[in-house]
Amino acid sequence: MDSLQQWPEPVVPVQSLSNAKTIPSRYIKPPSQRAAGDAASTVKNIPVVDLSAAATAKAISDACREWGFFQVVNHGVSLELVKRFQDSWRRFFHLPMAEKRRYANSPATYEGYGSRLGVDKDAFLDWVDYFFLHFLPPQLKDHNKWPSLPPCLRETTEEYGVEVQKLCRRVMKEMSAGLGLAADCLQQAFGGEEEGICIRVNFYPKCPQPELALGLSPHSDPGGLTVLLVDDNVRGLQVRKDGAWVTVEPIPGAFVINVADQIQIVSNAIYKSVEHRVIVNAEEERLSIAFFYNPKSDIPIGPVPELVVVRYKTVLCRSMSFDEYRLYIRRKGPRGKSQVEALESSIAS
Numbered sequence: 001m002d003s004l005q006q007w008p009e010p011v012v013p014v015q016s017l018s019n020a021k022t023i024p025s026r027y028i029k030p031p032s033q034r035a036a037g038d039a040a041s042t043v044k045n046i047p048v049v050d051l052s053a054a055a056t057a058k059a060i061s062d063a064c065r066e067w068g069f070f071q072v073v074n075h076g077v078s079l080e081l082v083k084r085f086q087d088s089w090r091r092f093f094h095l096p097m098a099e100k101r102r103y104a105n106s107p108a109t110y111e112g113y114g115s116r117l118g119v120d121k122d123a124f125l126d127w128v129d130y131f132f133l134h135f136l137p138p139q140l141k142d143h144n145k146w147p148s149l150p151p152c153l154r155e156t157t158e159e160y161g162v163e164v165q166k167l168c169r170r171v172m173k174e175m176s177a178g179l180g181l182a183a184d185c186l187q188q189a190f191g192g193e194e195e196g197i198c199i200r201v202n203f204y205p206k207c208p209q210p211e212l213a214l215g216l217s218p219h220s221d222p223g224g225l226t227v228l229l230v231d232d233n234v235r236g237l238q239v240r241k242d243g244a245w246v247t248v249e250p251i252p253g254a255f256v257i258n259v260a261d262q263i264q265i266v267s268n269a270i271y272k273s274v275e276h277r278v279i280v281n282a283e284e285e286r287l288s289i290a291f292f293y294n295p296k297s298d299i300p301i302g303p304v305p306e307l308v309v310v311r312y313k314t315v316l317c318r319s320m321s322f323d324e325y326r327l328y329i330r331r332k333g334p335r336g337k338s339q340v341e342a343l344e345s346s347i348a349s
């Protein structure tokens with residue numbers, strides 16, 4: 001049977017382990033992968049871009065070249081909607097386990113309620129439960145697969161998706177302009193108006209031994225760009241910068257945006273996707289909501305020709321559809337930047 005049809009072991013929701021004194025060995029990372037021993041970075045925070053200011057394309061482009069991560073303020077998405085959306089999902093994760101398990105997922109599509117990424121048997125696991133859903137294309141969106149409780153969740157998620165899609169299209173234009181390209185160039189490379197969108201709501205329960213575990217192992221996102229909504233007052237996200245880990249200081253009302261692998265590919269690696277991870281803590285649970293803005297999934301995605309000629313005179317990344325590309329993370333789970341790097345080295349060799 002195809003390994004993506006079922007999980008290799010019974011799935012245990014992390015939330016059900018949160019009140020124990022110690023964590024099961026599956027969640028104990030080898031010492032070299034724990035956050036505790038890493039040198040702290042002296043850099044305080046990722047760049048902040050004010051989307052109501054002039055020269056946004058330059059600010060975004062600089063952030064994408066130097067960091068691959070930035071926060072946006074004055075982004076135009078209603079803060080009341082953002083709060084309603086966050087609250088409805090927080091309420092979902094506090095429903096009885098039997099209600100959540102009605103949506104238990106499989107690795108075939110990942111849609112639904114789950115607790116692991118990757119299908120390798122006996123793999124180390126991350127300290128996170130999540131809910132994954134498709135928002136676009138329309139043929140993949142199915143409200144019946146989204147939680148029916150709390151009652152406002154489906155409607156609020158729909159409203160939020162429409163607004164954040166607009167934000168993504170705007171950021172794509174600014175990223176394009178920042179590469180010296182026509183404003184619609186990156187969007188066209190993604191399949192025009194047929195982009196894909198999925199949402200993963202991550203719930204990190206309190207962890208009795210946070211120094212031994214990670215909420216999410218280091219990874220870059222496989223899609224185009226990610227708009228992340230994080231808790232205002234619980235830190236957890238760390239971004240790799242010049243070999244050190246920088247803890248993101250959340251700004252209330254802001255979104256964290258990051259370049260993902262498909263933007264690295266279409267920009268011929270001028271914009272780089274960046275490794276990030278999540279640390280957990282014993283005092284507070286944390287909720288984050290990742291909005292993955294992806295190319296149309298069945299077209300070849302490769303570097304924009306203008307960038308090959310102008311910038312490097314060489315192709316750094318080979319083309320592959322996003323459907324093929326994301327199978328890797330579905331099988332392996334978070335593995336740093338190994339996949340996009342493998343694509344680049346296959347060109348070099």
Ligand SMILES: O=C(O)CCC(=O)C(=O)O
Binds near residue numbers: 200230236
């Ligand atoms: O929880 C976070 O802050 C980051 C989540 C993330 O990296 C992801 O969902 O891919």
